[in-house]
Each structure stands twice: as structure tokens, then as C-alpha cells.
Amino acid sequence: MFSYLIRRVLATIPVMAIVALFVFSLLYIAPGDPAAVIAGDQASPEDIEKIRKSLGLDRPFLLRFTEWAWSLLQGDLGTSMFTGMKVTELIGQRIEPTLSLMFVTLVFAIVIAVPAGVLAAWKVGTWIDRFIMALCVLGFSVPVFVVGYLLAYFFALERDWFPVQGYTAMKQGFWPWLENLVLPGVALGFVYIALIARITRATMLEVLSQDYIRTAKAKGMGTTGILFLHALKNASVPIVTVIGIGVALLIGGAVVTESVFAIPGLGRLTIDAIVRRDYPVIQGLVVIFSFIYVLVNLLIDLLYTLLDPRIRY
């Protein structure tokens, strides 16, 4: 087990290295002249040359990449071209709202989606099942900011139940913090709920047709016990896997949700950076988000052994 842990952790290093290499290569893959694009239309040739220098485009790729990767290893993501601040510092200032939003969404999604999926599998073929599955198709089809605006319109503008926009830091109290995150959390969670509910239903259907479920029924076990003790436990591995994969959706969606609800997090930082064409910041954000994603999936891989004792390494 311990050696597996070490091996699994070590295995993420090449993945992260490839992420870093790929993100760095974007500067070279992108068609046209990135320096000219970043400088904007009114830039003089000198400005463009200055940006080319600061991005390191005037030096050979490998040399530049080694430099960049070396500072990345030391936790240095470069300097913002617009504010002159360290990218890591900028990210540090904005990370709390984003992590809060993602955490609240995760909790919402799991609490709603897993029981919904179990219910759909239990009542398979009935109108309850159809209704839940129809909601799932809707969840995949309605973009996150549309859900966000709908929620904001009905629950914040029409009825004064939640604040329309904004964010309150957690240290100012739990309830004010949560109050601001309910609508964004539900909006962001919509597609995620659809994803988890669908896989929960599919795996539950498979598990419910197993012999040991029939045995449990035969010996008189209650439905709740069968569904949650026997079936859900055995269906947990694929469900947890999808929860991990879906974090990519969460990250992408967070950028938009923060914009809809004016939450000053990493998404807001991304949008500001796009408007100012502040490439080092964007690059840093992509690296940070990707690393978070890789780490979440590493944790989930390690969770497998707890969920299913048959999985041994």
C-alpha cells in the first residue's frame, strides 16, 4: 500500500511536467505573432519588441523553457505585465473565493446528485426516472451562466431571498459567506449534478441486477438498506471517478460564474487578464488550475483503495 502511494504520487510528476511543457508551448503553437497580439493594435514596433523580450520569444525555445520550468519549480510563476506584481501573489489574493465556491458547489452537487441517481435507478422506467433523466439532459444543455442569470433573476431580483452579487470572506462569519455562495453554487453545480446523477444511475442499475442484491432482498432487508449499504457502496468507484473528472467542468465554469455573480476570485482575475492581454497571469492561472485538477484526481485514485478493498496495489 505504502509503496503504491509513493509510486502513484511520483506518477503525477511526468503528467505535471507535460502540462507545464504544453502550457509553455502555447506561446509557440499559437498562429501569428503573439507579441504583436498582446501589444494590441496601437502598439509601436518598439513596444512589440519589448514584449517579445519580456516573454523571452527572442531566445531559443529550449533555453527559455528550462528557465521558466526552473523558476516554476521554485514556485515562481513570473510577473504580471500589467500590474508588475508577482503572479503567485495575485493568485494568492484571489484564491479564497474560488476555492469556497468550488467547495460549496461540490457539496451541493454530491448531496443532490447521488440520491437523485439512486432514486432514478430504483424507480427505473417510471416517470420519476424519466423526470430525473430529463433534468439531466437539461443540465448538460443549459450553459452555466444562463442558469446563473435565471437564478439571480428569480431568487435575488424578483424575490429578495439571496444577494444578487458579491462575496463575503469566510472570516466575517459563516452565514454571510454561505448566503453569497448559494446561487453561484447551484448555478455552477447544475451541469455537475447532471453528470454525477447520470453515472450514479447507470452504475446503480448494473449493481442492482447482481445476485447479492437478490439475496439481500430474499433475507428481508429493507429497501433503504439495500440501496445505500449494499448497492451504493459497490457503485461508488465509478461515481467517485466522475466526481474527480468533473472538477475540470467546475474549474471552467467557475470563471464564468464568478463573472455573473461578481465574485472577486481567480475567474475574475482570468477575465481581467484577458482584457489586458496579461499573458503571464493567464499562463500562471492555467498551470495552477491544472495542478489542482491533477491533485484532486490523485486523491481520488488513492480513495479507491478505501472504497473497494478488492483494489490492491
Added chain:
Amino acid sequence: MQSKPVAEQLPDLFAPRPIAKGFVAYCLRHPTLSFGALLLILMLVLAVFAPWLGTIDPTELAPIKRTREPSAEHWFGTDAVGRDIYSRVLYGARVSLLVGFSVAVLASLAGLIIGLLSGFLRKLDGILMRVMDGMMSIPPILLAIALMALTRASVENVIMAITLAEIPRVSRLVRGVVLSLREQPYVDAAVAAGTPTLSIIVKHILPNTLAPLTVQATYICASAMITESILSFIGAGTPPIIPSWGNIMADGRTLFQVKAYIIFFPAVFLSITVLAVNLLGDGLRDALDPRKAKLS
């Protein structure tokens, strides 16, 4: 001489039910598929015939008539600079559909090539799949954002950025199908008969990847439309001069609390279109693989 029947003919307990043939019957058997296709065709018609559907120039400014609520003159109202939202929404359908279809086709083609290569050339497989793993670890929208930050805003660049972000998933899918097909007895038979590898790929493997790939392509189309609207919405997509659903919503963002209809109409059209494509995908999945349809 005709033989006499020994016994009365047994009654037909399970009368053979003839399977109705023809286009209409097929559509009735696959309601999801036909409904999705119908909705999508409707959107296509709206997009193609936009100039003849009572629209005016979608970029024409009319500051005097700004932020008019929906009325007989302006069905969906006007935006902050007086542009007719109905016209903008109809023309916006062109961008969304173009991006969706192009990305679906390009990403499928690229994924097909990479998937086939990596399923057949074991040496290449290790490298290709590690690269795909790395790319898959970058959330697709962020990858597209990063690319868009480095290129000039244009519809072509949006298509390219989203395609690049979608390729790893398709490649994985095709590779998985290829690896399982390679183990099939008929492939062994073909190898034993001395069929050259290339014609095994073309004649035996390729046709079998098409069904799952088509289904995957529709899902890619749906997600590409959503990504395009998100990119445009946050200002990293289609240039603001071109009316696209994301752009219209971005324009309405600041006015949302007072003029919610600006965002409402493009949002509804976008959702319906993506829904149509998703239904088409679900329908295709069930129609192409009836065994799985019963399970899911």
C-alpha cells in the same frame, strides 16, 4: 397429391408484428433522435435564412431606440446601443452552428488519426497518450482561453482553440475502440490471411469506430457551442463586431438588473440549440447501439 393436415393449425399466439418500414416509421421508433434533429434543422433554417426573416442589419446602431422592451417593432427589444436583438439572435445562430459543426468535424478527424495511430503503433502509443494525458489535465475552457489570449479574436481562431481542447478526449475514445477491436477474431483471421495492416485498418477497424465516433462528435458539437458562448461572454471569443449569442449576452451583462430580456433571448436560443444537439446525440447512441439503449 396434397397431404392433409394431421391436426388443426395452432392459433398464432404471438402474431408476427411487421416492423414498419420507411422514413416516418423510423422517426417514430426513435423519438429522441427525430425531435433533436427537427429542432436542429429548425435552427439551421433560422440561421441560413436570417436575412429574409424580418431582420434588419444586426450591427446597425440606433441610439435613439436603445433598450426598448420587446414590442411589435422589435420582437426581442433593442440593446444598449439600439441594435435589434431579434436580428442579432438570428444572425448569432450562424456563429454558434458554424463553430459547433466545425469543431465536431475537425476534432473527430484529428482524434481519429491520433487514436488509430496510437492503437496500432505501440511505440508511438506511450508518447501520444502521455501528451494526451497532459492536455486532458488542463481544463478545456482554460486551454481555449489561453490560446485565445495569444491570437487575434476571430471565428477561425475560436474554432481552432476549442478543437485543440477537445482532441485528447476523442483520441482516447478511438484508441479504446481500436484496442478492443484488435482482439476480435475477425481481425486475427484477417492477419492470418495475410491482409496488409493498412487495409485491416481501413476495411475492418475504421468502419467500426464510426458509430461511437459519430455519437461523440455530436457531444463535442454541443460542448463546443457552450464553450464558444462562454469565450465570447468573457471577451475572449468571437470579435465583438460579429453578433454571436455569447457577445449579445456580454453586452447585456451590465444591464442585467434592469433589462434582463437582453440576456434572456440569446440564452434561450443557445440552450435550445445545445439541447437539440444533445438529444440528437442520445438518439444516435440508442439507434446505433440498441443493446446498450436498453440498459441506459
